[in-house]
Amino acid sequence: MRSVYIETYGCQMNVADSELVASILRQAGYRIIPTPEEAEVILLNTCAVREHAEERVIGRASQLSGLRAHTPKLTLGILGCMAQHLAETLPQRAPFVDLVMGPDSYRRLPQLLAETAEETLLDLRLDREEDYQGIDPIRRQGVNAWVTIMRGCDRFCTFCIVPFVRGRERSVPAGEILRQVRVLTAEGYREVTLLGQTVNSYRDGQVDFAGLLRAVGQVDGLKRLRFTSPHPADFTPQLIDALAEIPQVCPGLHLPLQSGSDAQLERMRRGYTAAQYRALVAELRQRLPGLALTTDIIAGFCGESEEDFQQTLDLVGEIRFDSAFMFKYSPREGTFAHKKLEDDVPEATKTQRLERVIALQEGISWEINQQLVGQTVEVLVEGPSKRQNGQTRTFYGRSPQGKTVVFSQEVVANALVQVHIERASSHTLFGELAEP
Numbered sequence: 468m469r470s471v472y473i474e475t476y477g478c479q480m481n482v483a484d485s486e487l488v489a490s491i492l493r494q495a496g497y498r499i500i501p502t503p504e505e506a507e508v509i510l511l512n513t514c515a516v517r518e519h520a521e522e523r524v525i526g527r528a529s530q531l532s533g534l535r536a537h538t539p540k541l542t543l544g545i546l547g548c549m550a551q552h553l554a555e556t557l558p559q560r561a562p563f564v565d566l567v568m569g570p571d572s573y574r575r576l577p578q579l580l581a582e583t584a585e586e587t588l589l590d591l592r593l594d595r596e597e598d599y600q601g602i603d604p605i606r607r608q609g610v611n612a613w614v615t616i617m618r619g620c621d622r623f624c625t626f627c628i629v630p631f632v633r634g635r636e637r638s639v640p641a642g643e644i645l646r647q648v649r650v651l652t653a654e655g656y657r658e659v660t661l662l663g664q665t666v667n668s669y670r671d672g673q674v675d676f677a678g679l680l681r682a683v684g685q686v687d688g689l690k691r692l693r694f695t696s697p698h699p700a701d702f703t704p705q706l707i708d709a710l711a712e713i714p715q716v717c718p719g720l721h722l723p724l725q726s727g728s729d730a731q732l733e734r735m736r737r738g739y740t741a742a743q744y745r746a747l748v749a750e751l752r753q754r755l756p757g758l759a760l761t762t763d764i765i766a767g768f769c770g771e772s773e774e775d776f777q778q779t780l781d782l783v784g785e786i787r788f789d790s791a792f793m794f795k796y797s798p799r800e801g802t803f804a805h806k807k808l809e810d811d812v813p814e815a816t817k818t819q820r821l822e823r824v825i826a827l828q829e830g831i832s833w834e835i836n837q838q839l840v841g842q843t844v845e846v847l848v849e850g851p852s853k854r855q856n857g858q859t860r861t862f863y864g865r866s867p868q869g870k871t872v873v874f875s876q877e878v879v880a881n882a883l884v885q886v887h888i889e890r891a892s893s894h895t896l897f898g899e900l901a902e903p
């Protein structure tokens with residue numbers, strides 16, 4: 468049995484893909500191990516969304532290739548979005564890599580590993596049909612299971628590399644998703660997160676995303692249902708009804724905004740205006756009481772004037788997100804923005820704008836979390852907290868809104884408990900178990 472170590476970079480889709488790769492390899496007789504030192508095969512599952520991630524991965528692959536000193540037959544592979552994106556240059560930039568494979572080729576991984584030869588092997592076919600039906604990912608221990616319900620993206624936002632490296636959108640049949648969720652709840656998972664690049668454009672024949680949520684909500688044993696990331700332009704009245712009516716749907720949504728300026732949203736080809744986004748948020752908040760909203764913001768995209776950026780700050784201040792992922796724009800080769808738009812915001816301005824939006828958002832996150840002090844929230848326990856508070860062992864879990872809650876009493880993972888919140892930072896709530 469050859470041993471395999473898989474290291475994952477990037478978004479949740481990639482984490483789910485690594486679980487898929489682990490399953491494919493285990494079925495082919497490989498043994499999955501948690502550290503690289505003893506591995507005969509090392510696979511880095513990569514991300515192309517951010518530039519620095521690529522350099523980090525090449526550096527890491529170079530470092531890991533040093534393990535050939537005591538494992539001469541070590542096979543080193545780069546998988547995923549970055550493999551797809553840098554296909555042509557990777558063999559030169561990282562000649563110590565044996566195998567380069569894009570995200571639609573994983574079924575052929577055992578075959579390619581058996582073939583690994585003198586030259587770097589490449590398999591980068593994008594396959595419009597591949598949805599990895601019938602493969603049950605090997606999930607990391609945890610209380611939440613990720614279920615990929617669609618792959619790829621058809622939106623082609625001008626800054627984004629995803630449609631080029633993950634291919635066109637395709638949905639997994641609803642019956643297969645329901646089968647997976649039933650298996651998961653039978654295994655004891657109480658929370659499931661449905662994953663897709665634009666998860667709410669899901670469609671399998673007559674079943675749209677609203678219909679899928681209603682069907683998944685009927686699965687016995689499922690306590691919490693989440694999904695990420697929905698696209699603001701793909702909400703339908705039926706979907707909002709479903710969100711309001713399915714008791715397991717958690718009141719926490721990640722709703723990428725990117726910019727508050729209509730001119731920038733147009734340049735990004737996001738498919739909505741600031742007013743449409745604002746109206747969607749108002750409706751969601753009216754229909755889903757206690758809704759927590761998170762978002763993504765890009766600072767310094769091509770053509771962004773101070774006035775455009777001020778509109779982003781104004782909208783962030785008006786909507787008051789619970790938290791946000793905020794980035795400086797950096798062009799990705801192959802995208803429309805890289806080819807056709809000028810990256811004309813000076814680096815120093817990008818940095819300064821990013822700092823301004825982070826400062827604003829951190830303050831808002833802190834204020835929102837302070838309002839929860841004194842309240843009792845339901846927490847699905849995940850386990851011991853990674854960061855230990857001095858000598859005290861702490862435990863953590865998540866509220867229905869998806870906020871991290873830390874408390875000191877030991878409770879087994881997967882339990883649902885009530886926690887009284889005593890203090891809060893911008894990112895975490897701290898409390899103690901409420902009296903039963």
Ligand code: SF4
Pocket residue numbers: 620621622623624627628629630664665698
């Ligand atoms: S919706 Fe836009 S940002 Fe999201 S994955 Fe598709 S192209 Fe990228």
